Amino acid sequence: MTVNQSPAWNALTEHAKDIGQSPISKLFTSDPDRFKKLSYSAANCMLDFSKQRITQTTIEGLINLAEQQNLQQKIEALFKGDIVNPSENRPALHTALRQPEKExxxxxxxxxxxxxxxxxxxMESLVDQIHNGQWRGYDGSPIKHVVNIGVGGSDLGPLMTxxxxxxxxxxxxxxxxxHFVSSMDGSQLAQLLDRIDPPSTLFIVSSKSFSTIDTLANSNTAREWLINASGMSIELISQHHFIGITASPKKAAEWGIPEKNQLHFWDWTGGRYSMWSVIGMAIALKVGNSNFREFLAGANTMDSHFREAPLAENLPVLLAMIGIWNINFQDIHAHAILPYDGRLAHLPAYLEQLEMESNGKNVTLNGHSVDYATCPILWGEVGPNAQHAFYQLLHQGTESVMCDFIAPALRYQDQGEELQQQHQLALANCLAQSRLLALGDSMLDNAENSPIHKRYTGNQPSTTIMLDQLSPLSFGALIALYEHKVYVQSAIWEINPFDQWGVELGKQVATSLLNDFENTNNTNNDSSTDGLIRFVLQQRQTARNKEDATQDHVSQTGKESNQ
Amino acid sequence: MKIKVYGADLTAWVAAACLARSGNDVTIEGQNIPKDKPLYDISILRDEPGLLEQIQLQVKEGRLKRNSKTSDTADIYWLALEHGEYDQAQKLIVQLGEQTTENLLIINQCNFGVGASDQLQALLNEDANQAIVYIPNNLQEGQALQGFSQPKRIIIGSDNNWAITATRALIKPYLQNIEHLQIMSCREAEFTKFAITGMLAIRLGYINELANLADKLDVDIDTIRDGMGADPRVGSHYLSPGCGFGGQNFNQYIARFSEIFENKGHNSLLKTVITENEIQKELLFRKLWQHYQCDLTDKAVAIWGASFKPGTASIDNAPSLKIIDALLAQGVHVKVHDPEALNNLRQHYAQETRISFCDSAYSAAADCHALLLVTEWPEYWSPDYMRLLDQMHTPLIIDGRNVFDKEALEMYGFIYIGVGR
Known part of the structure; x- marks a missing residue:
């Protein structure tokens, strides 16, 4: 029996029909205590679900579904180090990375x-050495620029944090x-290398496998740049300008990173769950070792809550189950992440990877195709800026979208009043948007007299996540909240959130296509691919002809003047 | 005259010593100096040549007292507080203004910034001849006593005729060698002091930059410097390249002046000079690092001279500290000699086991892979080269002050690396 044929699932399907009759605005009018009943706090985070299309009965039904799927045991399995990633036969122990040392x-x-x-x-000792100005470049200068080369989990998490x-x-x-460099086309790196000074630049090459082509291509370019600037050997440059962070020490050594410059993590740390490990070195460099430890401690607080709190009061569980409700029982397949704090600008991109790479799966753990929706399309932007971009669609488009509004209650406490006012302005906008999305223009007097193109139907569900304030502690907890939410959803959907086979084949095909760029007459592929390759080759030829013509002209005029 | 000197650093002690020596009845009020602390335990006094002896003599003669009762009055008050003690200065001046009914003369030598003396003056009743006079502090560490008692130039900052006359009388004994005495407003005098110090720093920064370039272009900076110095528009003062300048007084004035520029919205040339000077302090380390191809594992390195300049035991902001820190971080065994500063250095590196503090320059150099000359004490200028060659593990000399003759050293068999040659 698949989950969508189970009793708890069926009960929710029935319940959804009832709820369907009540838009969110009506749910509010029928229960003045709605906020009190549907908001929850733990680990420096407060979650308000009252703007979701739910009642307490919905939550009971969702918890039934979670219990039916043996969620509590699955949570325990995650923490204990059981094989929760069967396709790669390993545990997923990111929670262990932030566990206090004594346990x-x-x-x-x-x-x-x-x-x-x-x-x-x-890692901390290397960070100290760099902070103290005692990591030396090839001419003895202290390091001033650190460039993190990595992609995906080796980039998004540290960059965001x-x-x-x-x-x-x-x-x-x-x-x-x-600085962060990720793109394989070298555009970020090329721009950066113009601005920084070779002897005072250190590169951190972060790659779990140490075979990620994007990262190695950037690292090779960086190393050539240093060799050209210094005139020194590849060994000396690798030794004094590169740190390798990897789960494949041998591969890192083959590339040239000496053992003493390597930091290791383990195959049981998924790439998108790795910033809590030494992959977080960039974070420690940026905010200091003790703040990095605080960040881990914050995540650990959420871990303990997730492991110990009853399902019905468990923040990651509730966040996940209400997501399931929206996706599988409300037919919503778009999810917007809307932080009302510019410091969280990279959170949407991070969550795109975390959620979509984890749960964008169509096969169950038992090897069956799923016949229900899994991870929705996730995207986002800093809220106040997105208001000037895609909110139009949220308010008046034809797609149902669920939103997460995220904001700290306090900000700029020790700074000027003007800035505090700006934060209050952002909060007012945050609350206004979630309110309007939920209630539509029904909250205004005489709205029905407006022309139809000015009407707001509302009934778009959202969750508001409020932190007391943004700190290493609360931010660690926030990210762990989302990590565990993803795990809970995977447990309900019966899929593996820790593998990513969907990103493998493209890499192989790309490698095989490289050769086709050498041959104008190739017909190895589909006509589109071959046609596009031919187009590139033709452009190259035209450029070459132009160049030759210019050179001919130069040498011709040179000859003439000699005569 | 009865004079009270306020302050605890070198400027205050030098003023107290010299004023007492000229027969004044001087009390020095330093909040940080416990009265029962023996004079020889005060490191500032030991670090400056002749100062401890002079202070001891004046105390013995009864002309110099330490920390009197604050209610005691004096004829003249001399302010030599540190640059962060402006609030204390304000309080003190208000108190002096209140307790004095007759004429009140306060000489200000503090580094409080341009306009500070005027602000302090505003706390007093100028009509009742309560006046602040600013006399720029021309202190040069290592020659501080002579600088105070036989200056060639003096600037008196004041608009008050009575105060100017009283100040002239006070400093009369020190004017035998005077070449230039100028009277200007307090604000102008403060600015002039900063301007002179800044100019000197810029000259040093410039010659160091030239030396670094000379290194890369294979020319000898000494030749360039002689050529520059011969031009009367340039002159030859403050044009010795080296591994950075240090000291407390000089650095404080430059830092303060650079701040003033920044507060007025200018990207200061001085700020660059300060930043570059910090980089220059590690120059000898970089030269060593490059010589040994980025690997100093298991090396021993001798340092000759740790004080920030010859003639003082002070290691404040000294290049030697940055070099030693860099060497220790690479696991190098550091062997230091300095004729005066070893005690200060011992305190600074109290926890450090990989430094040897050596009694003689030769024992420091013994078995070393390099000798770094950091401070040009005269006793280093002409060493027994054969003895050095014999004792050093590798005869590499990195000369941070260009005191040795490059050709001669190479002829003896040393590997010689200077600054800009």
């Missing part, structure tokens, strides 16, 4: 807690400029 965790006879903390201490928490950097480490 040991034995997996396959090894205390991985000790290994984790050993690795963190190693550095942006979110940069204000917490102690002043004595702010002399280090941190």
């Amino acid at each position: 040991s965790l034995i997996v396959n006879g090894t205390d991985i807690s000790a290994e984790i903390h050993h690795s963190l201490v190693q 550095c942006r979110a928490l940069s204000q917490f950097a102690p002043t004595n480490i702010r002399h280090i400029d941190l």
Whole structure:
């Protein structure tokens, strides 16, 4: 029996028909205590579900579904290190990465807690060395620029967190400029290399497999740049300008990174769950080692809550189950992430990977195709800016969209009143938008007299996530909240959230296409692919002809003047 | 005259010593100096040549007292507080203004910024001849006593005729060698002091930059410098390249002046000079690092000279500190010699086990892979080269002050690396 034929699922289908009669505006008028009943707090986060198309009966039904899917046992399995990623035959132990040092965790006879903390201490010592100006480049200069080369999980998490928490950097480490480079086409790197100084630049190459072509292409270019600038050997440059962060020490060594410049994590750390490991070195460089530890501690608070709180009061569980409700019982397949705080600018991109790479799956753990929806399309933008872009569609389009509004209650506490006013303005906009989306123009007097193109039907559900304030602690908890939400949804859908086979084949096809760019007459592929390759080759030929013509002209005029 | 000197740093002690030596009845009020602390335990006094002896003598003669009762009055008050003690200065001036009914003369030598003396003056009743006079502090560490008692130039900052006359009388004993005495407003005098210090720093920064370029273009900076100095528009003062300038007083004035520029919205040339000077302090480390191809594992390195300049035991902002820190971070065994500053250095590196503090320059150099000359004490200028060659593990000399003759050293068999040659 698949989950969508189960009793708990069927009960929810029936319940959805009842709820269908009541738009969100009506749910509010029928229960003045709605906010009180449907908002929950834990681990520095407050979640308000009252603007969802739900009642307490819905929550009861959803918790029944979770219980039916043995969620509590599955949560335990995650924490204990059971094989929760069967297609790659490994556990997913990102929670262990933020566990306090004193708690040991034995997996396959090894205390991985000790290994984790050993690795963190190693990272901290490198970070200190760089902060103290005692990591030296080839001419003896201290490092001023650190470039994180990585893609996906080795980029998005650290990039997001550095942006979110940069204000917490102690002043004595702010002399280090941190840069992120990910795109395989080299456009970010090329721009950056023009602006920075070779002897004071250190590259962190972050790659779990140390075979990611995007990352290695950028790293090779970076190394050539240093060799050309210094005139030094590849060995010396690799030794003094590269740190490798990887789960494949051998591959990193083959590329040229000496053992002492390597930081290790493990195959049981998924790429998109890896910023809590030494992959977070960029974060520690940006905000300091102690803030990085705070960030881990914040996530750990959410972990404990997730593991221990009853399902009906469990924030990640509720967030996930209400998502399931929207996707599978309200037929909503678009999810907007809308932070009302510019520091969270990279959160949408991060969650795109976390959710869509984890749960964008159509096969169950038992190898059957699913016949129900899984992960929706997720996108987002800093809320106030998105108001000037896609909110039109949210309010008056034809798509049902669920939204997460995210904001800190307090900001700029120790700064000017003007800035506090700006934050209040942002909060007012946040609340106005979620209110209007939920209630439509029904909350206004005489709305029905407006012309139809000015009407708002509302009934778009949203969750508001409020942090007391944005700090390493609360931000760690926020990210862990989403990680666990993804896990809960995968447990309901019976899919594996920890593999990503859907990104493999494209890489292989790309490798095989490389050769076709050498041959004008190739007919190896479909006519579209061959046609596009031919177009590129023709452009190349035209450019070459032009160049030759110019050179001929130059040499001709040269000859003439000699005569 | 009965004079009270307020302050705890070198400027205050030097003023107290010299004023007492000229027969004044001087009390020094320093909030940080416990009265029962023996004079020889005050490191500022030990670090400046002749100062401790002079202070001890004046105390013995009864002309210099420490920390009197604050209610005692004096004829003249001398302010030599540190640059962060402006609030204390304000309080003090208000108190002096209230307790004095007759004429009140306060000499200000503090580095409080341009306009500070005027602000302090505003706390007093100028009509009742309560006046602040600003005399720029021309202190040069290492020659501080002589600088105070036989200056060649003095600037008196004041608009008050009575105060100017009283100040002239006070400094009369120190005017034997005077070449230039100028009277201007307080604000102008403060600005002039900053301007002179800034100019000197810029000259040093410039010659260091030239030296670094000379290194890359294979010319000898000494030749260039001689050529520059011969031009009377340039002159040869403050044109010795080296591994950065240090000291407390000089650096504080430059930093403060750079702040003033920044507060007025200018990207200061001085700020660049300060930043570049910090980089220059590590120059000898970089030269060593490059010589050994980025690998200093298991090396031993000798440092000759740790004080920020010869003639003082002070290590405030000294290049030696940055070099030693860099060497220690690479796991190098550091062996230091300095004729005066070893005690200060020992305190600074109290926890550090990989430094040897050596009694003689030769024992420092013994078995080393390099000798770094950081401070040009005269005793280093002409060492026994054969003895050095014999004792060093590798005869590499990195000369941070260009005191050695490059050709001669290479002839003896040393590997010689200077600054800009």
